Amino acid sequence: MLDRKFILENVDLIKTNCARRGVEVDLGQLVSLEEQRRQKQAETEELNRRANEASKAIGKATGDQEKEACKDEGRELRRQKDALQGEVQQLEESIYQIQSTIPNLSHPEAPVGTDEEANLELQKGATPIRTLDFQPLDHVQLGEQLDLFDFDAGGKVAGHGFYYLKNDAVLLELALQHFALNFLIKKNFVPMITPDLARTEILQGVGFIPRGPETQIYSVAQSDLNLIATAEITLGGMYADVVLQADELPIRMCGISHCYRTEAGAAGRASRGLYRVHQFTKVEMFALTLPSDSEATLEELRGLECDIFDALGIPFRVVDTATGDLGGPAYRKYDLEAWMPGRGEGGTFGEVTSTSNCTDYQARRLKIRYKEKGKKGTHYVHTLNGTAVAISRALIAILENYQQADGSVIVPDVLRPLMGKDLITPNTSV
């Protein structure tokens, strides 16, 4: 959420930004409602002040008659105040509703465009794409041969989009988690395993909209709990309503959680197998920084994501996400897209990680602030998030890139000690 004062003082800027992001917002309505709200708020406070005065007068009043007169006056003033306050509250709700649909500002260098077509390729990973002298299989076929997944059982037990990992896929998942964690701990991230459920209020603070008609979020019946879509929710939520000391920043965490997404309306092409699923495990980086540090931190997170996929030996490219594809909270976002030889016709890049600088957009709603010693007032921190490893997509990239003509899959160097084997074949499978 953007600051209301800032919005009112920069209507044209916001308008331009919304247009770039392909978001329609009735700013005129917001301005007019806010004017009314302020007016009525001031009147409410004045009535309240008078009512407070009247109440105090009762204590000092002498005769019964005088007291009754004061009571009547107080009653009447409170009645008027309550009525007006009701109007203020209604205005406030309408304003908040508009305000929360306004996306974050955009980094001046973010490519302008309405959708991912406008994303700008920034760099390639260290690993070149292999030229294969055989027809590559996709991860679903590989998994079938190697007995790594059970999509049928997933469908039977939980429905389409769920799956079982089996045999070496299980070892791969754990090895990937462990690898990412070890890597990030060395980079001073505090490792965390977070709850997989969170309150609606927390989800909203982070920028997710549970329980709406087009929500991506599963919610638990007869409770205020929702299955999280990313540990960003729980890691950010940890610090909701907290005022930090400036010298406690930056705070850097990496959290492992399961991620649950309804993926409403996303079924079909290019989401075969593990690519678009309702549940997966993810190691997520999350950072709280001083505003002056967030841009550098975003570059650092991007670098770490590159290092991880370079270490895994997976070819990828990095794209600077176009304004229209940023979502609400991100000021700037980079995606890593790994080469997936079995995807589409002859292979395509598929998103494997994503890192965003949300500036103060999440912090404002979550009320995560910092204060500097000896200085008055508080400021909102900046929040950033980035995928270290989303296991399901990383599995696709590993299986498809490391496959060999005979259908076996070489285990990436860095995972061998964690997995206890160099090669996945039908025979070697657990």
Next chain:
RNA sequence: GGAGAGGUGGCUGAGCGGCUUAAAGCGGUGGGUUGCUAACCCAUUGUCCUGCUGAUAGUGGGACCCCGGGUUCGAAUCCCGGCCUCUCCGCCA
């Protein structure tokens, strides 16, 4: 899950319908005293919204004693609901 107790400023902790402008202590900040440190003395001390005066300084108003409702002229204080914490019991990997 059941039964009790409780949630007050950065912390400890009083207040239990108007004497609260939330006591007191600790801590923090500024100053004083002082060979150094410690101790002591004085002053100061939150957040959010908002009005006014050229202003991020000053000054006035409103809100905030876990959250949301209610009673009342008036609620930290009474009532209801929620959340959380502690103690005991039960259940459980």
